[in-house]
Amino acid sequence: MVSSQNAYGVAALDLGVTKALGAFIAGIRFDALPAAVVHEARRGVLDWIGCALAASCHDTIRILLDTFADIGSAPRAHVLGHGGLKIGLLEAPIVNGQMGHLLDFDDTHMGGVVLHTSSPVLAALLGLAERAPVSGRDLIAAYVGGFEAGVRAGLGAPAHHDGGWHLTGTLGAIAAGAAGARLLGLDAAQTNHAIGIATTQAAGMQQNRGTMCKSLHAGKAANSGALAALLAARGFNSSVEILEGKRGFTRIYSTQSTPERITEGLGERWEIARNGYKPYACGIVLHPLIDAMIALSQNAALPAEAVARIELSVHPHAVKITGVDDPRSGLMSKFSINHSASVAYLDGTAGIAQYSDARSGAADVLAFRPKVQVTTVDAFGKDQAHATLIATDGRRFEAPVAHASGTVKNPMSDAALERKFLGNVADILGPDRARRIADRVWALDALDDVRDLVVLCA
Structure with a gap:
């Protein structure tokens, strides 16, 4: 029975x-x-x-x-x-x-x-x-x-x-x-x-x-x-x-x-x-491409109007999790490859301010997003990306990222982590109190x- x-x-x-x-x-x-x-x-x-x-x-x-x-x-x-x-x-x-x-x-x-x-x-x-x-x-x-x-x-x-x-x-x-x-x-x-x-x-x-x-x-x-x-x-x-x-x-x-x-x-x-x-205030799978876009921004040093297009190669997971093409809010922009790539290039960072409602609808960001073209590479690691900038004059700039900042294979130092903490807290509780909490x-x-x-x- x-x-x-x-x-x-x-x-x-x-x-x-x-x-x-x-x-x-x-x-x-x-x-x-x-x-x-x-x-x-x-x-x-x-x-x-x-x-x-x-x-x-x-x-x-x-x-x-x-x-x-x-x-x-x-x-x-x-x-x-x-x-x-x-x-x-x-x-x-x-x-x-x-x-x-x-x-x-x-x-x-x-x-x-x-x-x-x-x-x-x-x-x-x-x-x-x-x-x-x-x-x-x-x-x-x-x-x-x-x-x-x-x-x-x-x-x-x-x-x-x-x-x-x-x-x-x-x-x-x-x-x-x-x-x-x-x-x-x-x-x-x-x-x-x-x-x-x-x-x-x-x-x-x-x-x-x-x-x-x-x-x-x-x-x-x-x-x-x-x-x-x-x-x-x-x-x-x-x-x-x-x-x-x-x-x-x-x-x-x-x-x-x-x-x-x-x-x-x-x-x-x-x-x-x-x-x-996280050094960046968005989905973790976006971090490799943000590293790459910041590197392009620094190395190419071209104004947005001189950029013809961006070719991004990422792990398939990045598109699966964060493939929002037209985010209508700051919270939604945290799951947009095009938005993250754009603010990383334009602002040289991807912090809290880059994922605000105001930045998700900013004119320069909206104009840059269509320049970003994304392909997936199955062989990539989740913390890997490759970005190529093609300028309007034909010049090309490359930025490979083997391991995103903040990951186990490319960790944030104690000093970097503390800087992030103090930056997050100083305006809320004041720098002296932030320092006391860290200690x-x-x-x-x-x-x-x-x-x-x-x-x-x-």
Whole structure:
């Protein structure tokens, strides 16, 4: 006789994948982490706080805060960059998580999974850290654990992105749930459940690129993760095979399932050590061509009217993710190859200002966009591009990019990352306070109570 459970398809497979991942995360100890991993965590915290504060005055955040004010809840956790404002313990992660991802300036893991891990994870952790004292060492250990869970879940579902899911919303929830469990000091079984509770909330669709919803995915993932950890701490349960089960994440969120990759190299390969950081405020797959266009702008030194056309060669992923020809807003322009190539050449950079509503409709940008011709090269890496400028007088200029700035193979230095942070924060909180925050983050593992850092950023 076939049991109803087996017929439904949730009978245990006994692969032990989620259990092993949960046990590993619960067992992460700061003192056992490699020095390079700890330092990468400091870098990630610094970069994310800067990205969140840079977006703190955006209209999207005003709408979110006005809505939460209307709903009303006990003010227990700070909103970054809002003069000490506190909102609900589960609402603050939504706002802070959305701020972190709103400008598309936040870090991106590209080691087989394209994931903005820090926005959901750190927004969840900072909210949970306001319940009771949490040391900087424990925050780092939890942050590292979140990276392991989020990226590895993605490796177990290799066709997940192809299905139209926005990985920061889906994998971000898993990452935040695991990180929250580690921060609260949950045991292996509770962490297993926290991962399950977070995973069953995983959501976010690529159709919402270029809208306010895209960054909401990061906030909701932070909220889901924080809730999952709090529930698991009180005995709330879930499937213990949420990742690998017959109806688990890797089976139903992807047409290909490789759950064995989730635990491959646990404790030997640290995913946060393969993180990347953005020098430009747009989709990561645009960064190679932006590097190339800036190089052309500097080397050719030709005015726009002397440029006949630009021939761009990129990885197919760049067109698939960012092939918006005529963006009508700043948020949408972050997903336009033509726009990014144009502002990179015209302005010599691609920062926050280049993806404003005003710049997306500027006359010089609109005139330059038709000059950009894009072809894809299957053999290219995702961080590779080649740009050729053909001048009106027939001269040609070439700019090959093997690895985009900010990627693991062409990383941003600590100094460059700090310059980005100070540039993002100085106008929001003032240069002196920005400097104090940076100093506090570089010494994060010496911090006894993370709330000191949160208040400084609020």
